Amino acid sequence: MTSHIVDARAIHKHFGTLHVLKGVDLKVDERELVFVIGPSGSGKSTLLRCLNRLEEPSSGSIMVDGIDMLDPRTNINHARRRIGMVFQSFNLYPHMTALGNVMLALRKVAGKSRGEAESLAHAALKRVGLADRADHTPGQLSGGQQQRVAIARSIALEPRVMLFDEPTSALDPELVGSVLEVMRDLRESGMTMIVVSHEMGFARNAADRVVFMDDGLIVEQGPPGAIFENPAHERTRAFIGQIQRH
Amino acid sequence: MIEAFFNIEIMKAAWPIVLTGLWNTILLSLIVVPLGLLGGLILALLASIKHPLVRWPLMAWVDFFRAFPPLVLLVLLFAGLPFAGLELGGFACVAIAFFLNTGSYYGEIFRAGIDSVPAGQVEAARSTGLSRMQSMRYVVLPQAVRNVMPDLLSNTLEVVKLTSLGSVVAVPELLYEARQAQSITYNPTPIVMAAVIYFLLLWPLVRLLSRLENRALAGRH
Numbered sequence A: 001m002t003s004h005i006v007d008a009r010a011i012h013k014h015f016g017t018l019h020v021l022k023g024v025d026l027k028v029d030e031r032e033l034v035f036v037i038g039p040s041g042s043g044k045s046t047l048l049r050c051l052n053r054l055e056e057p058s059s060g061s062i063m064v065d066g067i068d069m070l071d072p073r074t075n076i077n078h079a080r081r082r083i084g085m086v087f088q089s090f091n092l093y094p095h096m097t098a099l100g101n102v103m104l105a106l107r108k109v110a111g112k113s114r115g116e117a118e119s120l121a122h123a124a125l126k127r128v129g130l131a132d133r134a135d136h137t138p139g140q141l142s143g144g145q146q147q148r149v150a151i152a153r154s155i156a157l158e159p160r161v162m163l164f165d166e167p168t169s170a171l172d173p174e175l176v177g178s179v180l181e182v183m184r185d186l187r188e189s190g191m192t193m194i195v196v197s198h199e200m201g202f203a204r205n206a207a208d209r210v211v212f213m214d215d216g217l218i219v220e221q222g223p224p225g226a227i228f229e230n231p232a233h234e235r236t237r238a239f240i241g242q243i244q245r246h
Numbered sequence B: 001m002i003e004a005f006f007n008i009e010i011m012k013a014a015w016p017i018v019l020t021g022l023w024n025t026i027l028l029s030l031i032v033v034p035l036g037l038l039g040g041l042i043l044a045l046l047a048s049i050k051h052p053l054v055r056w057p058l059m060a061w062v063d064f065f066r067a068f069p070p071l072v073l074l075v076l077l078f079a080g081l082p083f084a085g086l087e088l089g090g091f092a093c094v095a096i097a098f099f100l101n102t103g104s105y106y107g108e109i110f111r112a113g114i115d116s117v118p119a120g121q122v123e124a125a126r127s128t129g130l131s132r133m134q135s136m137r138y139v140v141l142p143q144a145v146r147n148v149m150p151d152l153l154s155n156t157l158e159v160v161k162l163t164s165l166g167s168v169v170a171v172p173e174l175l176y177e178a179r180q181a182q183s184i185t186y187n188p189t190p191i192v193m194a195a196v197i198y199f200l201l202l203w204p205l206v207r208l209l210s211r212l213e214n215r216a217l218a219g220r221h
């Protein structure tokens, strides 16, 4: 038995002839915040999407919270409840209110009664600072608010792990802070998080570990200080130099 | 002129017959429109299974029934099925023909609607644990239907017009009854009445459609 809440081994992913993940191992401890960086196309999103099987890995093994994600006998819909995911483009349901967005899976997946789902959804919206926006549709919310509703939609299901795929990349700079604040809050409450992002300041303050990926492989990983100030690999150095110039 | 096309005496005499036809046209529409919508929805849901074993037969089916003239299909069913030992009335034949023909059109509309919903919507839904069917039902279909509402309405308009084909197989709908009345009275006034009634029946739908289309254009900022 493993003590890691996420234990992915030798993950390979092919898209046709394209070999996108070339044997990735990723172990994450409970309450750990792992920050994933790497050049565009290095496979960061694909790795995250393999973890909750939005993408089917070509080979490898993935255990999340003791569940074998790739076992055909695993009920994938039940397993996914334990893994929250936040997308770059929010992906809120535009035909529902903020409250409706959060309630849907509570009702249909967690099987809560309407009243119960409603109060849990309200609590989740309150946690992301949007208690007063429950009746707004996504179109009536700013990008930052939409992303916080998306986070509420995930945390309402009480996941054991949260995956963030560039959660602030689509936001105007002045809205980034509100989302990062919610993420910092989550981290302080003990949530295990895997975050793909370019927000280096956030990584320095909040990450336990930074993972650098390139060309489908994890090149190196370590505490933020070590990776940012003193990377062991030339490729890491080049990438960090590049993003810090922005 | 007035004597021939707007003869008041004949209108009075023909009115009960034409009215029966109107009710039957409405009744027929209330049957074939939901039937077509249902058939279309089934086709579109099958099409969302992107497996070649489902996809190719489905495409052949839809293409076939869209290319087949509905009138020919109807006559074929009406005249042909008895030879296969199946004696269906005109009404049942109309229902089947419409299910096959308009179902294929509605199917293509629903399919376009489903395709118009970004993949991220399904990914978000699935990531929270919703099943494929639940994602379709609660997340994709409501958006898909909203996106193709003008096309659905426009097709419905065509379907209601097409119910006049029922007259060919002696379904007593509006056109059929009007022609009956015409042959009794030896005067085209009942046909004019039917034409006016068709217009009054469909005009609100046309107005609604225009408004939806304008709104869709305005919504595309």
Ligand SMILES: Nc1ncnc2c1ncn2[C@@H]1O[C@H](COP(=O)(O)OP(=O)(O)OP(=O)(O)O)[C@@H](O)[C@H]1O
Pocket (backbone or CB within 6 Å): A015, A018, A020, A038, A039, A040, A041, A042, A043, A044, A045, A046, A047
């Ligand atoms: N569904 C797909 N079909 C084919 N190729 C894909 C698919 N998804 C990703 N790829 C390819 O896999 C590679 C890795 O993509 P991925 O999105 O994981 O990179 P990334 O590290 O997240 O990049 P970015 O920083 O730009 O988001 C890219 O070359 C991409 O084009």
Ligand SMILES: [Mg+2]
Pocket (backbone or CB within 6 Å): A044, A045, A046, A165
């Ligand atoms: Mg990516």
